[in-house]
Amino acid sequence: MKPLLRPIYYFIPKSPWRRYSHTQSEVAATANELLTILERVEGMEHSLESLVSLISNNKTASLIPEQAKPQLAFRLFIWATKRLRLCSQMYQTTVIDMLVKDDAFELYWRTLEEFRECGIPIGSDAFSVLIKGYDKLGIAEKAVEAFGRMKDFDCKPNVNTYNEILYIMVRKEVFLLALAVYNQMLKSNRSPNRNTYSILMNGLCKTRKTKDALRMFDEMIQRGFAPSTRIYTIIVSGLCQAKRVHEAHRLVDTMKESGCTPDVITYHALLDGYCKLGRLDEAYSLVRSFERDGYVLELEGYSSLIFGLFSARRFGEAHGLYSKMINNGIEPDVILCTIMIKGISDAGRVKDAWNFLIEMSEKGLVPDAYCYNAVIKGFCDLGLLDEARSLNLEVSKQDCFPNVCTYTILICGMCKNGLVGEAEQIFNQMEKLGCVPSVVTFNALIDGLCKASRPEDAHLLFYKMEIGRKPSLFLRLSQGSDRVIDSASLQKKVEQLCESGLVLQAYKLLMQLANSGVAPDVITYNTLINGCCKGGNIDGAFRLFKDMQLKGIAPDSVTYGTLIDGLQRVGREEDAFVVFNQMEKNGCLPSFAVYKSLMTWSCRNRKVSLAFSLWLKYLSSLPHREAEAIKAIEENFKEGQIEKAIRGLLEMDVKFKDLDLAPYTILLIGLCQMQREDEALRMFSVLQEYKVNVTPPSCVHLINGLCREGNLDLAMNVFHYTLERSFILMPEICNKLLKCLLRSRDKKDRALDLVCKMRTFGYDLDSCLHQTTKFLLQCH
Structure with missing residues (x-):
């Protein structure tokens, strides 16, 4: 003692x-x-x-x-x-x-x-x-x-202390600081454990940084840690959120092979991924294969499948599965009821959705704001704005209702129906009631003002959105030699603070940014840039483009596509290609819309070869496309073997089930604009061979070009093609073909036959035929 x-x-x-x-x-x-x-x-x-x-x-x-x-x-x-x-x-x-x-x-x-x-x-x-x-x-x-x-x-700190603080930082969504602390952990020779990786990978997946999560997953394995079921589930969920369900499925198979048994959460994450992508047949197959592993479809699984069925507009199947679930003794929760209400509303049965909501209350489930908002959105989508506002007033006495989402739905509905003034009134009302507008609310009203040709008011609202930020943040972003102007400089600043031991200061900086009011996002900028481009103010669009980058907001494919389209509207094609090259340099994958826009303008400027190269470049960016096959197609086109080139493209599209008519239409029209009707006809024949419907605009340009060259038999063949497919062409091209036939020496009778066929296939000849055409027909 x-x-x-x-x-x-x-x-x-x-x-x-x-x-x-x-x-x-x-x-x-x-x-x-x-x-x-x-x-x-x-x-x-x-x-x-x-x-x-x-x-x-x-x-x-x-x-x-x-x-x-x-x-x-x-x-x-x-x-x-x-x-x-x-x-x-x-x-x-x-x-x-x-x-x-x-x-x-x-x-x-x-x-x-x-x-x-x-x-x-x-x-x-x-x-x-x-x-x-x-x-x-x-x-x-x-x-x-x-x-x-x-x-x-x-x-x-020991590894557990690091994990505890990392968990808090990830949960508070200051992931930049979490990574900086993790780097400090490694520099201090404190080895992370499996829980460290679980926390960080979960944060990376939730912030949609799946690639970084996968790199950390590999790093964890290299350090000798075998992934747990939880870690596998985190990565599977992250891959599904990134729409990479095939990889997620393979990872589940790898998980089984390694002796790690998936749990219900793992199975549900994968099932949910397939359902959200609308791949329901595969989702059902997945359920059957899971059942062999002992998985039983529970409430979460039913909810995912029903959500997927409603999204695919398979309303009958969704209701059938819901009934099956009830018969199996599984009671719905508020989340599933919200899915049902939204699905029924999307089907246009808003009154049934309202009745379902009432039944839900009678069953003892308390509807939340999401349920009411789903019904209000249903009314707005049908243009029943008075009913939407009435329902809003009817339930406005409930706690947490209406919320910012409710007001945003109403504002979207008003703007969609051209009632921008009423939308502004709702916006002012929500501010008076102390309901802070979200970035989505601002975006909806800004978009409405742009579409109502009120760009000045849209810009004023944008400035109001920014001025609402805390002054300290504004000063931090705009003044001083050590200012934070973009995400890279912010990351550097956070790392410097952590290295100096000023972790709290780094945390306060990030939280100040997060809570600094309503910050414009990429959608806000895209809406304003689009408004400027449509109004011909391309310089204003470029100023916004530079401004968003200074504030650390990365342009996306929509931003670049909108700018490219705007530049082409004002004839600045060279600048459009400069933006396109910058887009690729910055690692932003151009969307098909961007390629389509550039192809269209290239063809209009008689640069069909450039348009064809752009198309091949787009195909090269897609997964599983063979570089050698694409190169062979390009060589065929350069050598003038248009049939071989188009046939190769069609075979590739059929193989990957990815046929889109737009590129074929653009190229066919481009060949006609360059007066290369022979090549356009060969392309037309190959498309017919593969039973691909040629679009009416393509037919119009082809008929016009053939008439110009005097190839009236071929022009009539194309016109008959449009009749067989019930295409009704514009009066101008119909009259042009008929006039050419009537003025030729040996084709006048065929003109009369064509007029009879046009009447049979639904043409209103009184309104379609010009006076000159009628006169020529009468003369004959």
């Missing part, structure tokens, strides 16, 4: 005892009483836990003043943190409960400072309880501060 007397004597808090006049014998008696408590349980570890528990429950020695008991418990715990075997999870939980219950954080910090003054070493678990305690109370900033102050106490 003697060797432990000094440590126990030390644990008895001195400050609260100063108001008492205890003798040394009394203090020794207290120490002996504490030791007696310790000896009641075998093992020092359990004894310490029991002692802390007894102290916190007021069952300790009578000589210890009441106000001294928490500090005694904290001293025992902090002393034990450097003796790892004495500091168990249960021990930590007891101290965390004391911190939270008694709001004793300040006392705990004072105890830490006393230990530092006495030169007593402190373990990282002493700070882990602080981080967990603050997190339990929802005070993330204080948790980050506690982590940042560890260096002041000469205490280095």
Whole structure:
């Protein structure tokens, strides 16, 4: 008992005892009483836990003043943190409960400072309880501060402490800071464990950075950690969110082969991925294969399938599956009811959706704002705006309703129906009621103003959106030599702060950015850029384009496509290709719409070869396209073997089930514009051979070119092709062909036959035929 007397004597808090006049014998008696408590349980570890528990429950020695008991418990715990075997999870939980219950954080910090003054070493678990305690109370900033102050106490975080703070940062969506802390962890030679990778990969997947998550997955395996079921599930879910379900499926197979058994969450993540992509037949096959593994379709699985069926507009099947689920004894939850209400509304049966919502309430399920918003959106989609507003007023007395989503739906509905003034009134009303508009709300109204040819008002709303930010953020973004102007400089700034030990400052910077009001997103800029381009203000569009990049918002394919289209509208083709090259250089994959726009303008400028090269370039960017086959097609085109080239393209499209008529139409029209009717006809023949319907515009240009060259028989063949497919062509081309036939020496009778056929196939000849054509027919 003697060797432990000094440590126990030390644990008895001195400050609260100063108001008492205890003798040394009394203090020794207290120490002996504490030791007696310790000896009641075998093992020092359990004894310490029991002692802390007894102290916190007021069952300790009578000589210890009441106000001294928490500090005694904290001293025992902090002393034990450097003796790892004495500091168990249960021990930590007891101290965390004391911190939270008694709001004793300040006392705990004072105890830490006393230990530092006495030169007593402190373990990282002493700070882990602080981080967990603050997190339990929802005070993330204080948790980050506690982590940042560890260096002041000469205490280095262990892997568990790192994981705890990383978990908080990921949950608070300051992922940039989480990565910076992770890098600091590696630099301090603190090896991550499997839980570290789980936390970070989960954050990466939730922020749609699937590629980075996969790289971290590989890094984890290289470090010798076998993926757990949870980690596999995180990656599977991330791949599905990125629409890479084939890879997710392969990963599940790999998971099984490695001996790691998928759980219900894994199966559901994969099933949900297929359903959200509309690949329902594969989803059903997946369910059958899962059932062989013992998987039973539960509520989440039914919800995913029903959502997919509604999205594919297979309404009858969705209702049938819902009924089957009920018959199997599975009760719906609010989420599934919302899916049902939205699906029924999308089918145009809004009254049935409303009745379903009422039935839901009768079953004891409390509809939330999502349910009501689904019905309101259904009314708006049908143009029943009065009914939508009435329902909004009817349920407006409920908690959390209407919310920002409700107002946004109403504003979208008003703008869609051209009632921009009413949309502005709703927007002003929500601000008066203290409902902060979201970026989607601003985007909806800005888009409405642009479509209503009110670009000045749209720009004013955009500035209002930005001015609503906190002044400190505005200054941080726009002033000073160390300013943050884009995502790269922000990342560098965060890393510098972390390296300097200013983790709290880095956290505050990121949270300030996140909570700085409504920041315009890429959709906002795209809407305004589109408005400028359609109004011919291409310079204004470019100013917005530069502004968004300065603020760290990366342009997407829509941004570039809109600019390219706008430049071509004003005849600045060279600048359009400069933007296209910049788009590729910045790693933004051009969409098919961008290629189509460039191909169209190339053909109009008689550059069919360039248009063809662009098409092949687009095909090369698609997965599984063979480079050699594409190169052979290009050689055929250059050598003038148009039939071979088009046949090769069609075979490729049929093979990958990816046939789109637009490129063929653009090229065929382009050949006609260049007066290369022979090649256009050969292309027309190949398309017929593959039973591909040639579009009416293509036929119009082909007929026009053949008439110009005097190839009237061929022109009539193309016209008969349009009649067989019930195409009704514009009067101009019909009259041109008839006039050419009537003015020729040997084709006048065929003109009369053609007129009869036109009447048979639905042409209104009175309105279709010009006076000159009618006169020529009468003369004949």
